[in-house]
Amino acid sequence: MSRIQTGSFQGMKLLNKSTILNTIRLHSPISRAEIAKKTKLTPATVTNIVTELINENLVCESKVGTSQGGRKPILLTINNRDSFIVGVDVGGHTVRAVVTNLSATIQARDEITLPSPLTKDELLKQIVLVIQAVMTKSKINKDKIIGIGIGMHGVVDHLEGIAIFAPNFQLRQIPIKKHLEAQFQIPVYVENDVRAFTLGETWFGNGKGIDNLICINIGVGIGAGIILNDQLFHGQNGIAGEIGHVIVDINGRKCSCGSYGCLQTIAGGEVLRERALESEQNQELLKKAHNDPNAINGALIYQCAKEGDPLSLQLLADTGRYIGVGVINLIHLINPTRIIIGGGVAKAGDYVLAPLREVVKERALTAQARETEILQSKLGDDGTMIGAATLVLKHLFNPHITL
CATH class of the missing domain: 1.10.10.10 (Winged helix-like DNA-binding domain superfamily/Winged helix DNA-binding domain)
Structure with missing residues (x-):
């Protein structure tokens, strides 16, 4: 920038x-x-x-x-008629993209499933393909696209536009900005996906007007974006907010990062599914999944919870409580005004959020900390894509000023 x-x-x-x-x-x-x-x-x-x-x-x-x-x-x-932005969410299994106007209203969307295994060149090729596809769908002239924003999972150098490490792909040093700018001749901005989601909530969601905010994304992993004094916080080396790797049990399960007892080994989408498969009371889930264990996922667990399945209700409540432990740690460290919960698991709403809030009220240090606002994401599934588009808007409306 x-x-x-x-x-x-x-x-x-x-x-x-x-x-x-x-x-x-x-x-x-x-x-x-x-x-x-x-x-x-x-x-x-x-x-x-x-x-x-x-x-x-x-x-x-x-x-x-x-x-x-x-x-x-x-x-x-x-002018929402003549200037547009592409926002891209590079997830662990898919790449999703939207074209928005300057008010973040979506004009077109597209999505592809990533092949496996994946090389750096193949990943960059897939990102290019989905951007080309969504621009074609939008029927908007390329000359009206003023920027491309990328929300990338893992550790990102947002200044250079490089994905330093993408854990789901086990890829390092991916030159996203350089490659896409050469391909499209359009300015490209790259950020960690959860920070992009956080920026989107700050501009267009439940974070508007909040100077000290934390957004937590609960999907395959768990990450947090932090707004301090109205500024997106990266930390010294860009790993601030890796709440999924906060250790909550030193003797716990091994995490994908190589450590043991990380928060995402007891909470998050993958663990939720594993617990459902391991339970001896999963008959209702298997019935809904037509006896296909691979069909059991967070969405099915949520559906069964709404229908009163005791195991599904318990699984979601436990997830909320475990996430609550991480939230309390963040409240005590950062003292935010508001916390926003997003990602796939957050779609379960109060089945997860109510027990999460209970843990905070029971265990937070002060009366004010116990009353920290905890809300569901307003942007939902589109959060990272809208946030990626907001990277372009942020550069346009609030360029970095050297005082």
């Missing part, structure tokens, strides 16, 4: 431009005079920059406002 030097004329102009664009995003429809008032910029500066934004198809004139004396003002909004 480029840094804007505020000591230069060009830097100040870019800063003013992003300020005006963000003001329109947050307060539209809005007049030029109102923008000048909110930003403390001169009317001439606002007029000149708005003209540039209109010419760049980022802003459009929408309607005439109410006059306060004199001519009626022309109101401005974000």
Whole structure:
């Protein structure tokens, strides 16, 4: 991501431009005079920059406002007709992509299942294919695509756009940004999938307006994205938020990371399925699965829980309690205002969240900690894709400023 030097004329102009664009995003429809008032910029500066934004198809004139004396003002909004973004979720088994407008409204979507085993070249090829497919489905001219965002599982260097380690593929040093920019000639931004999901919730979901926030994604693994003082937190080497590898039992089961007793060895989608298969009370689940053990998954367990199956209810409640232990640790470490739970397991809603909240109320350190808000993701399955698109929006609306 480029840094804007505020000591230069060009830097100040870019800063003013992003300020005006963000003001329109947050307060539209809005007049030029109102923008000048909110930003403390001169009317001439606002007029000149708005003209540039209109010419760049980022802003459009929408309607005439109410006059306060004199001519009626022309109101401005974000241009959702002429600028679009591709958001991609590179998961453990699939690559999913959407095309959105600048308000994150989905215009088209596509998905592919990844082959196994997978090489770096094959993975990059599959990502290219799904981007090409979703752009074709959208019927939007490539010239209107202003950026591509990638939410990638594992450890990511978000500055260089490299997947340092993708554990589900056992691949390292994947040059995603370099490869895709060469392929499409469009700016590409890459982030860890859970951090992308967190950014999406911050802009368009249940994290709006929250300066200190944690989003937890519970799927095959468990990860957390952390917002501190309104900034996405990466840590020194980009591994902040790996809550799935917080050790909760030093004598516990071996984890895929090589350690023992990690949180995701007792909670998460894979363990939920394993417990269902191991139980002697799984007759109802097997019946629903037509006696095919491979058909037992989180979605089926949730369905059976809704129908009152005791084992399914117990499995989801246990998962909620185990996740609750990790949540308490995060509350005591970070002290967030709100925690958002997403991912496949979170689809079970209060079957998981109610016991999770109970554990927090029972074991958190202070009365305020016990009242930490815990909500389900608003963006659901689309969270990482919307978040990936938001990576582009973040660069557009809030470029990194060097003070």
